[in-house]
Amino acid sequence: MSTSYTSISPDKLSRLIGTANAPTLIDVRIDEDFAADPRLIPGATRRFHLDVQDWASSLTGQSVVVICQKGQKLSEGTAAWLRCSNVDAESLEGGHLAWKEAKLPTVPVGRMPKRDGRGRTVWVTRARPKIDRIACPWLIRRFIDPAAVFLYVSAPEVEATADRFNATPFDIENVFWSHRGELCTFDVMVQEFGLSTPPMVRLAEMVRAADTARLDLSPEAPGLLAASLGLSRMFDDDLEQLNAGMLLYDAFYRWCRDATGETHNWPTNKGKR
Known part of the structure; x- marks a missing residue:
């Protein structure tokens, strides 16, 4: 064609x-x-x-x-x-x-939550996100539902909020979208949503390493951890932090997809010996 x-x-x-x-x-x-x-x-x-x-x-x-x-x-x-x-x-x-x-x-489609009256999926998790609770919303907005709504509430109220507002809880204990064994919630979403492409698997390794304090799993994980903790100190508003984190994960995803073989060094004028 x-x-x-x-x-x-x-x-x-x-x-x-x-x-x-x-x-x-x-x-x-x-x-x-x-x-x-x-x-x-x-x-x-x-x-x-x-x-x-x-x-x-x-x-x-x-x-x-x-x-x-x-x-x-x-x-x-x-x-x-x-x-x-x-x-x-x-x-x-x-x-x-x-x-x-x-x-x-x-x-x-069977893995996707039901949409609200405006056609959006609604998710709820613990307030004051660091890594998984920014990475997962990035994944959802970029690959599942660009209009997804995220509610950040105090940890004890996540499940009750999910029930009262027909929201899908994630990254808390004893729910479907959460850690499984050595996998973090981001890993689970990548697998369950059928998104296990090579760049996404690499990004998932970075997120898992940073989120579970196993920095040896990924050479880039310390950088992701540092950037994530820095963002959490920059923003008091969780949604503002999420907006900033979207750009962070956009950059890491594009690196995983397009630039892992690229290196950079400050040019010098030294002649060959």
Whole structure:
């Protein structure tokens, strides 16, 4: 299939997912196709194509990629409707099938919490985060739900808050999203959400080493620990700290993905001997 300005290849899209500049992903597969493979491209949200005129206005000003089963009529038609609503919309070449054929990661919908009335997942954890409780929200916002809401509350109130506000608790004892054996909560999320790509596995090793005081597991872990503890001292507001931490993990993820083989040294004018 030839690339056009109204479509994007799976390879190019995969390079955008997980970054701050990732487009909004809309999955418009019919129920039958989705039921046969209930997994989403990381960060995607399901929408009904026939309702596009109702939800298009909520995407005004955004860059959007529309995904259907084969990248044909449903995604092209939905993207065309979105462009009529001043949305910068493309369709995914080859659709969900091409993404799978390229062996790119997909997220099992059964692992995703139910969304609230505004279509957001809501999570709750202990206040005053350091490592896991910043790393996990970064993972969720970059690969699961860009609009996810995070509630930071006192440790004794996490479970009760989760119950009263229909939120998903994480990084506390005796809940699904928590440490398992030697794995930290970030490790668990990477595995359960089907995101175990080589760069993500490397980042998970860094997070685990820093979060569990086993700095020997990763040469970069002391730097992550230092940066994380420094952020926790810079911000009294947990959400402000999370916003700053998003940039920190963006940088570490891009290093894991694109720059592990690169070195740097201050240039000198010394001649060769």
